[in-house]
Amino acid sequence: MNRFVELILCLVSLIILVPIMIALMALVFIEDRHSPILKQVRVGKGQVPFTCYKIRTMSVDTAEVASHEASANQITKIGGFLRKTGLDELPQIFNVLMGQMSFVGPRPNLPSQTALIAARDAHKVYDVSPGITGLAQVQGVDMSVPEKLALIDREYVQGRSFKLDCSIIWATIRGKGVGDAIKA
Numbered sequence: 001m002n003r004f005v006e007l008i009l010c011l012v013s014l015i016i017l018v019p020i021m022i023a024l025m026a027l028v029f030i031e032d033r034h035s036p037i038l039k040q041v042r043v044g045k046g047q048v049p050f051t052c053y054k055i056r057t058m059s060v061d062t063a064e065v066a067s068h069e070a071s072a073n074q075i076t077k078i079g080g081f082l083r084k085t086g087l088d089e090l091p092q093i094f095n096v097l098m099g100q101m102s103f104v105g106p107r108p109n110l111p112s113q114t115a116l117i118a119a120r121d122a123h124k125v126y127d128v129s130p131g132i133t134g135l136a137q138v139q140g141v142d143m144s145v146p147e148k149l150a151l152i153d154r155e156y157v158q159g160r161s162f163k164l165d166c167s168i169i170w171a172t173i174r175g176k177g178v179g180d181a182i183k184a
Contacts, residue, residue, distance in 0.1 A: 001103060001165045010097045021090050024055055027078050034060045037091065042108035043117060045129045050100040052108055053091035057082050064110070086172070092132045104165040105131030106153035109143060116143060119150035128157050135164075138171040 001009075028036035035056065042052040057079030062070060075083065082088040095101040101108065108130035109116050120126060135156040136142075136149050143149055156164070 001162055003099070005162075006096055006103060009103060010093055013093050014097075017090055017093065020087075021055070024078075024082065024087055024090070028056055028076070028082075031076055031078050032059070040064065041111060042130065043111055043113075043126070044100055044108060045126060047117070047121070047126050049111060050095070050108075052101070053094055055082055055088040055091060057088045064112075086133075089132050096132065100129070102129040102131045104133055104135075104156075104160075104168045105129050106134050106149075106156065107131065107137060107143070113143065113146070116146040116149065119146045120153060123150045123154035123157075125150060125153040125157055128160065133168060133172040135168055138168055138176040 025036035038054045038056040040052050040054065041049050044050045057076060058070060058074045059076060062074045079088070092101055096103060105128050106120065106125050109120070111117075134153065136152040139152060141149050141152055
């Protein structure tokens with residue numbers, strides 16, 4: 001998806017979604033009286049680190065680990081709903097607006113996910129901007145299987161097109177997207 005289309009999509013999305021984001025952040029704040037925004041360093045295009053914004057879904061004392069390494073008891077009540085629906089990702093529209101992310105692309109990983117970084121680097125996944133949603137997510141693959149994820153990310157990088165991006169966005173809207181698994 002080219003930058004101009006993404007900017008138009010960002011502006012339209014923000015007009016519609018800012019009131020929803022404010023309401024969701026208010027619910028998170030009411031639940032535990034802490035900041036509802038999570039700022040986390042992620043690895044972007046060219047392996048350049050950037051600050052990724054999300055609505056916080058875990059308790060504030062949770063260690064900074066990949067979601068699939070976190071315990072289920074660290075998820076807040078509203079956080080479970082936000083994760084299940086993917087609404088915790090909405091603030092990443094601001095990352096798209098700033099040019100750090102795209103709507104569609106490989107999901108950005110933490111700098112500590114060294115196995116995933118190595119696999120993605122080997123498959124040239126960092127040649128594109130990370131996305132709010134991606135091919136791996138709509139196929140049900142999360143970051144807990146680095147090599148498989150990197151192969152699907154490579155498939156996206158090699159075949160990306162406006163048509164593919166639209167089909168991934170449509171699949172995500174229909175609920176095909178999946179977040180990272182949480183330990184029970």
